[in-house]
Amino acid sequence: MINRRMFLKSSGLALVAGGLLPNVFVKMANAATTKGRKVLIAIFQRGAVDGLNVIVPYGEGQYYAARPTIAIPRPGSAEGAALDLDGFFGAHPSLASIFPYFKDRSAAFVHAVGSPDATRSHFDAQDFMESGTPGVKATEDGFLSRALAATKSEKGSPLRAVALSPALPRILSGTAGAVSMTNIAQFGIRGGPASGQIAQSFESMYGETVAGALGGTAKKSTDPQKLQPENGAAYPNGPLGNALRQIAQLIKSDVGLEVAFADVGGWDTHAGEGGPQGQLANNLRQFSDAIAAFARDLGSRMSDVVLVTMSEFGRTVHENGNRGTDHGHANVMLVLGGGVRGGKVYGRWPGLASSQLYENRDLAITSDFRDVFGELLTKQLGVGSLKAVFPTYDNSPSKWRGILA
Amino acid sequence: MRRLLLPVVAFLFLAGATSTDTNLTERQRALHVLNRLAFGPRPGDVDRVLNDGVDRWIDQQLHPEAIPDRAVDARLREYGTLRMSNAEIVQTFYAPIVEMRREAKNKADNASVSPQLRKEAQRVMQELVGQRIVRAADSDRQLNEVMVDFWMNHFNVFAGKGIDRFLLTSYERDTIRPLVWGRFEDLLMATAKSPAMLFYLDNARSVAAPENRPRMQPRRWPAMMRPQQQSQNRGGLNENYAREIMELHTLGVDGGYTQKDVTELARVLTGWTIDQRTGAFIFRPQLHDACAKTVLGVHFPAGGGIEEGERMIHILARHPATGHHIAYQLCQRLVSDDPPKALVDRVTKTFLYTDGDLRQTVKAVIDSPEFWDPQTYRAKVKSPFEYVISALRAVNAGIDDPMPVARAMQQIGEPLYGAQPPTGYSDKADAWVNTGALLNRLNFALALAANKLPGLHSDVASLVPSDRSVDALAVALTGGNLTDETRKTIKARGQDDAPTIAGLILGSPEFQRQ
Numbered sequence: 080m081i082n083r084r085m086f087l088k089s090s091g092l093a094l095v096a097g098g099l100l101p102n103v104f105v106k107m108a109n110a111a112t113t114k115g116r117k118v119l120i121a122i123f124q125r126g127a128v129d130g131l132n133v134i135v136p137y138g139e140g141q142y143y144a145a146r147p148t149i150a151i152p153r154p155g156s157a158e159g160a161a162l163d164l165d166g167f168f169g170a171h172p173s174l175a176s177i178f179p180y181f182k183d184r185s186a187a188f189v190h191a192v193g194s195p196d197a198t199r200s201h202f203d204a205q206d207f208m209e210s211g212t213p214g215v216k217a218t219e220d221g222f223l224s225r226a227l228a229a230t231k232s233e234k235g236s237p238l239r240a241v242a243l244s245p246a247l248p249r250i251l252s253g254t255a256g257a258v259s260m261t262n263i264a265q266f267g268i269r270g271g272p273a274s275g276q277i278a279q280s281f282e283s284m285y286g287e288t289v290a291g292a293l294g295g296t297a298k299k300s301t302d303p304q305k306l307q308p309e310n311g312a313a314y315p316n317g318p319l320g321n322a323l324r325q326i327a328q329l330i331k332s333d334v335g336l337e338v339a340f341a342d343v344g345g346w347d348t349h350a351g352e353g354g355p356q357g358q359l360a361n362n363l364r365q366f367s368d369a370i371a372a373f374a375r376d377l378g379s380r381m382s383d384v385v386l387v388t389m390s391e392f393g394r395t396v397h398e399n400g401n402r403g404t405d406h407g408h409a410n411v412m413l414v415l416g417g418g419v420r421g422g423k424v425y426g427r428w429p430g431l432a433s434s435q436l437y438e439n440r441d442l443a444i445t446s447d448f449r450d451v452f453g454e455l456l457t458k459q460l461g462v463g464s465l466k467a468v469f470p471t472y473d474n475s476p477s478k479w480r481g482i483l484a
Numbered sequence: 485m486r487r488l489l490l491p492v493v494a495f496l497f498l499a500g501a502t503s504t505d506t507n508l509t510e511r512q513r514a515l516h517v518l519n520r521l522a523f524g525p526r527p528g529d530v531d532r533v534l535n536d537g538v539d540r541w542i543d544q545q546l547h548p549e550a551i552p553d554r555a556v557d558a559r560l561r562e563y564g565t566l567r568m569s570n571a572e573i574v575q576t577f578y579a580p581i582v583e584m585r586r587e588a589k590n591k592a593d594n595a596s597v598s599p600q601l602r603k604e605a606q607r608v609m610q611e612l613v614g615q616r617i618v619r620a621a622d623s624d625r626q627l628n629e630v631m632v633d634f635w636m637n638h639f640n641v642f643a644g645k646g647i648d649r650f651l652l653t654s655y656e657r658d659t660i661r662p663l664v665w666g667r668f669e670d671l672l673m674a675t676a677k678s679p680a681m682l683f684y685l686d687n688a689r690s691v692a693a694p695e696n697r698p699r700m701q702p703r704r705w706p707a708m709m710r711p712q713q714q715s716q717n718r719g720g721l722n723e724n725y726a727r728e729i730m731e732l733h734t735l736g737v738d739g740g741y742t743q744k745d746v747t748e749l750a751r752v753l754t755g756w757t758i759d760q761r762t763g764a765f766i767f768r769p770q771l772h773d774a775c776a777k778t779v780l781g782v783h784f785p786a787g788g789g790i791e792e793g794e795r796m797i798h799i800l801a802r803h804p805a806t807g808h809h810i811a812y813q814l815c816q817r818l819v820s821d822d823p824p825k826a827l828v829d830r831v832t833k834t835f836l837y838t839d840g841d842l843r844q845t846v847k848a849v850i851d852s853p854e855f856w857d858p859q860t861y862r863a864k865v866k867s868p869f870e871y872v873i874s875a876l877r878a879v880n881a882g883i884d885d886p887m888p889v890a891r892a893m894q895q896i897g898e899p900l901y902g903a904q905p906p907t908g909y910s911d912k913a914d915a916w917v918n919t920g921a922l923l924n925r926l927n928f929a930l931a932l933a934a935n936k937l938p939g940l941h942s943d944v945a946s947l948v949p950s951d952r953s954v955d956a957l958a959v960a961l962t963g964g965n966l967t968d969e970t971r972k973t974i975k976a977r978g979q980d981d982a983p984t985i986a987g988l989i990l991g992s993p994e995f996q997r998q
Contacts, residue, residue, distance in 0.1 A: 200686065202645050203724070206905055216727070216906065217737050246897055247921075249904065258921075259897070266923065270930045270987065276977065277988070281926055283973045284992055351588070 117383050118330055119459050120339045120373075120416075121223065121250070122319070124366070124390035125205060126347035129404050130411035131396065131442060132359055133174070134188050134424060138167035141431035145397040149354045149404075159355025164188070168424045172355050173363035176371035177415070184422035185374075185381075186415040187482055191426045192446040193392055197438075199406035201347070204391035208448060209250035212471045220253025222449075223338055225468045226456045227255035236335025243322035243341045251340055263325045306331050312376035315368045319343040323373040330380060337460065346390065350401035374415060382417035385459045385483065387451070393442050396431055408441035412451055418458070418484045425480040446480065447472070454479040508861055513538045515963045516861055519998035520818055521545055521850065522626030524874030527947050530963035542850060545627035546843055548665070556623045563611035570654045570679055570763035577605040578650050605650075609643060612653050613900045614886040620873045621883060631664040631846065632656070633869060634817050639675045639733060640908030641684045643901035648684050651763075652901055655680035668810060668840030669801035672733060676797055677765040679758045681725070685906060688757040690722035690750060692773035698787075721773075726750035728906045734800040736809035741780060748779045752792045807835040811845070813911070818849050819860055821912045827854040862964075862997045865913035868896040870998060871925055875932055875990050876940070878961045880947065885939030892937070895924040922996075929990035934983040944986040957985050966994055 136142050137153045151171055154163035161169025162178045168190065170178055180186035196213035198204050207213040211222025227240055240257035242248050251257035260266050268278040306328045314320035322341035329336045345362050352359050370388075374381050393410035409429075415421070429435050429443040437443040453474040456462040465474040508516060514533040518525040521542065533541045544551060560566060565573060581597050588597075620629045636656060643649040659678040663671040675681045682688040726749040730741045755772030758765065767790040776786045782799060784792045800806060811831035815823035827849075834848035835841075849855060866874060872893050876883070883889065893899055903909050931937045933944050945952065947960040954974050958966045966974075970992045974985060989995060 200724075202642070202904065217731060219907070219910065246894055246899060246902065268923070268930070269927045270984070271934075273984070277930065277984070280973050280977060280988055281991055284970050284988075285922075350585075 115383065116333075116335070116337065117459050117461070118336055118339065118385070119455060120323075120326060120341075120384065120386040122370075122386065122388045123205070123209075123248070123250070123340070123342040124346050124388060125201070125342050125344045126390075127201060127204075127392050127394060127406060128346035128390045128410065129348055129352065129359060129394040130190070130390070130409070131393065131404075132352070132354070133171050133363065134164070134190055134411045135161045135169045135171065136167065136190075136428065136431065137161050137169045139431045141396075145431065147398070148402050149352050149398050151355055164424055167428075171360065171363055173360045174367045176364075177367045177413070180371070180374060180415055181422055185417075185419055186413065187419055187421040187423050187425055189412045189414065189425040189446055189451055189480065189482065191409045191429050191442055191444060192412050192448055192451060193409040193444045194448055195444055197408075199392060199408075201391055201406075206249060208389060208391055209248065211250075211449065211452075211469050215471055221248070221250035222452070222468050223250045223340065224253030224255040224257060226460060226462050227257070227338060228253065229462045229464065229467055230337075230460055236337075238329060238334040238336055240338040241326070241329060241336060241340070243325055243339070248340060248342065251338070257338070257340075263328060308372065308376045310375050310378050312372040314372040314376075315365050317365050317369065319366060320369040320372065323369050324376070327373055327376045330377060330384065348394070348403050349399070349405060350403040352398070352403040370413075370415065385414065385416035385419065385455060387415075387455060388413040389448060395440055396436060396442060397440070408437040409444040410442075412448070414451070414455070414482050420482060420484055425482055447478070449474055450478045450480065451482065454481075454483060458483040506858065508856060508858060510534060510538065512861060512964070513856070514541075516856070517542060517545075518626075518963065519862070519874075520855075520864075521630060523620050523629065523870060524877050524998065525963040526877045527880055527960050529877075545625070546665075546847060546850075548625035548628035551625050553623050553625055556619055559618055559622070560615050563615055565608045565611045565653055566615055566657065568653065570651055573608055573650045573653060574647070574763055577608055578647060581605060608653060609649050609901070610887060610890075612656065613890045616656075616900055617873070617886040617889050618883055620869070621876045621881070627846075628664065631842075632661055634814070635660050635664050635671065637903070637908035637911075638813065639671075639681065640903050640906055641680045641901070642904050642906075644904060645684055648680055649901075651678075651680035651683060654678075665843045666841075667801075668806075668835070668842055668845075669798060671842070672729075672801045673794070673797050675733070676729065676753075676793070677756070679763055679765060682756065682758050682765065685725035685728050686722045687725035687753055690725070690754055691720065691757075691771040692751065692754045693720050696751070696773045696775045697771065698769060698774040721747070721750050721754065723747060723750045726753055729797075730800065732906055734806040734809065735803055736805055736812075739803070739805035739809065745779050748777045749796060751775075751777050752779055752784065752796055755790070756793055801840055802836070804832070804836060807832040807840075810840075811835055814845065814849055815854075816911045818846075819852070819855055820864060824854055827852050862994070864998050865996055866998050867909065867911070868893050868898040868921070868925075869900070871996065872896065872928065874998070875929060875995070878990060878995075879932060879942040879944050879986065881932065881940045881942040883940060888937050888939040892924070892928045896928065897921045897924075925996065926991040929995075930984075930987035933986035933990055945982040948982065952982050952985075954985055954989075957982060958989055961986060961989050962995060964994075966992065970994060 131142065132149065132151055135151045137151070143150050151169065152160040154161050154169050159172050162172060162174065163169050164181060168188070170181070177186060194204060194208050194213045196204065196207050198207070206216070209221050210218040211225070212218045223240070237256070238258060240251055240255055242251050242257060242259040243261065244259050247257060247259040268274045268281065270277040308314060308324065308327070314324045319341060326339040326341065329339065343366065348359050351357065354360070370386065373386070377384060389412055390410050393407040394404035395407045399405055425446070427445040429445050431442070433439060435443060449469050449472050453465050453469065456468060457465065457476075462468060511530065511534060514530045515525065517538055518529055518533060522545070568576070581601050584597050584601060620633070623629055639660065641648055641652060641655055643652055655678050659674045659680070660671070663674055679688070723746050727746045730739060730746065730749065731737050735741055751773040755768045756765070757768055757771070769789055772789060774787055777784045777792070779796055780799065782796070808828065812823060812828050815828050815831055819827065830852065831845060831848045835845045838844040854860060872889060876889065890900060894902065898909050932940065932942065935942050944957070944961070948956045954971055958971070966989065974980070974988050
């Protein structure tokens with residue numbers, strides 16, 4: 080595990096580490112930059128991650144009563160104990176690599192957050208979360224696409240919005256012209272040695288409309304493929320590590336990226352979920368290590384980047400007969416990056432007593448995921464009005480949690 | 485970003501509107517039907533249609549049952565799962581996975597399903613995807629395949645939702661394909677009772693609230709049924725299907741129904757579920773809402789059963805709003821992204837007068853002046869499926885393994901059976917045209933023309949044995965002419981080999997359109 084000092088040192092920025100600014104990335108702001116371009120990275124944990132074992136309410140006796148075999152021990156109480164966040168919540172030990180960012184106040188969590196729709200169908204809940212209109216199925220486009228459409232782009236970069244996935248995800252589908260790819264090395268014309276000429280021919284046929292997009296925009300200033308991870312960042316092998324490594328390359332090569340999206344599955348832990356070790360622990364370690372590597376790789380560029388995670392719903396408070404958890408309601412989100420007022424678990428905690436649960440079984444929702452995104456889209460992407468982004472929701476700034484400065 | 489996208493779309497459209505206001509030539513007519521009512525011409529197809537006569541070709545295509553399709557039939561014989569029932573597929577491919585999961589659970593370790601079993605199970609989707617590609621590319625019943633694509637999308641079922649990947653084989657074979665030339669009501673009823681749809685839109689788990697269930701003497705259920713019985717006792721109403729059958733399958737989103745109608749229709753459809761033993765549709769009266777209901781002004785007194793849902797489907801299928809909704813979508817698919825109102829109204833009338841006769845309705849679209857309008861000619865952008873299949877046909881590709889083709893479709897943005905939302909894929913170009921997807925189209929074109937796609941074999945040079953000019957290749961590959969701009973661009977490159985020229989032609993704006 081890296082500590083704060085090591086982190087700063089490895090970024091080559093120990094000199095500016097003593098300032099009063101709350102955020103480690105801001106402290107590093109005068110090193111490598113994204114040239115002021117703000118970037119939002121959204122990660123979808125598909126399959127409904129068990130937020131109660133990610134950010135553990137160890138101060139609640141009910142938590143331990145409800146989970147006799149899979150609970151994460153109180154901080155300091157045993158091996159594999161939760162990492163204390165604020166005296167009430169603790170992080171799963173697999174989040175060790177993200178923990179220093181929380182301590183540095185660069186990362187925050189929002190708990191008891193989610194989509195208000197009652198569905199416990201993965202399929203519907205993901206759909207609702209990505210369309211940004213829970214309960215309304217006819218919405219054709221995704222809310223990130225609408226957010227991009229609501230902001231002005233000075234020189235419409237063809238790589239303004241990128242999904243590291245084989246097909247364009249629902250959240251980015253729409254008129255924003257988002258691009259999906261699994262391998263940025265392949266984002267260009269592949270015609271052998273004559274690729275450059277062929278790309279020129281296609282650009283000539285298609286005119287100005289695709290100028291620059293075919294000949295390898297991704298190679299504009301630097302070949303992103305050749306940008307090795309910096310600051311000693313080591314991405315774990317796996318889908319999320321690969322996706323974030325490539326997103327970092329896009330950011331560094333200054334191709335005009337504003338929104339990036341990646342998804343990662345494997346959270347549907349109905350059986351054998353495990354506690355400090357096991358199925359969820361392994362997935363979380365990959366997840367945390369990939370995000371930590373990303374932050375480390377970008378170094379001071381992170382001051383212009385915000386990364387946020389989401390998952391379609393949470394899981395039952397009580398473990399089931401198979402030492403797993405079933406589909407629940409509210410969940411937890413991670414927000415990490417520049418401008419984040421971190422070191423805090425946001426959201427009103429609804430409690431785990433029977434009377435406090437949603438439909439007598441699940442963590443209740445006290446923050447709508449659109450409150451979190453409303454704030455991020457406004458402050459990070461400069462979306463002026465959220466009306467078109469979340470048409471069915473009154474997204475008043477008064478509901479924002481103040482996660483971003 | 486609108487700024488970037490819209491010019492791409494606009495360019496594709498503008499470049500298509502090169503025809504004058506005069507009528508289409510006979511050759512253009514032949515190319516038009518091959519693009520719209522088929523998945524594009526194969527080399528020589530335009531001449532063949534011209535020889536037979538365009539109208540005669542259309543008439544044949546409207547009666548696919550009379551077109552022998554032996555080559556495709558023979559080819560598909562190797563796909564064993566295509567002949568298996570739901571129960572056989574579930575038993576063969578899914579049951580072992582369930583069993584292994586159960587064992588892993590009992591051992592409380594993290595052993596997941598073995599890669600071997602997973603691979604075996606993937607055969608079901610691979611063969612289903614494979615047959616779709618082979619049929620679209622090689623079947624002589626081209627319009628039939630166009631309509632299968634249309635109706636599979638209209639009644640979309642997502643393979644990624646749970647067990648549906650094992651139910652789609654029967655869904656396409658038994659529910660959709662036999663009925664695409666029949667009456668809409670029959671198609672609607674068949675989908676309503678299909679296990680794939682019952683599972684996809686959750687009606688299988690929608691049961692009456694316990695207090696609304698019929699009072700029956702307690703009886704002993706066969707042992708196999710008990711677990712399901714128990715789990716459903718805890719359940720309640722699920723409005724998912726009731727909403728989508730009105731919004732997407734029949735009336736349309738502005739079809740005049742209310743939230744109350746959705747809830748009431750959901751109650752009408754309680755008890756319509758899947759028999760866990762046979763994998764078939766079953767109506768379970770003990771889970772049906774026995775109280776009175778009113779849907780769209782139709783009153784059902786207490787104590788009804790399956791006939792309530794059947795009556796509502798009958799009513800929905802013949803509703804004027806349904807006629808309009810289906811007509812609009814067919815015109816959007818076959819004529820233009822924003823079909824003219826007069827055309828839609830005319831086709832709506834045909835639909836309603838003929839009691840939803842789908843052959844007559846499609847014929848009404850084809851017979852319309854709008855279909856033959858020069859403004860319509862090559863004005864619609866091909867969907868990812870249409871683009872990939874039309875390129876295969878253009879180079880006369882032999883398909884040894886359809887999986888790389890399936891992957892190409894996924895990269896271009898629309899994996900087969902992979903539309904998650906119940907809306908299916910959009911039939912409008914703005915959903916497809918983005919630079920990333922376009923880039924994937926271009927790379928597919930280059931690889932295909934160079935015979936570098938695994939699983940396919942083609943030889944574009946053999947299509948033009950004597951004259952390897954740009955113009956000769958353009959005629960061979962597209963059946964028609966390139967714009968001056970594209971021709972100039974390719975010619976200006978100087979000496980290119982046939983595969984490079986072919987790749988540029990298949991990637992050209994002209995070939996993106998139909």
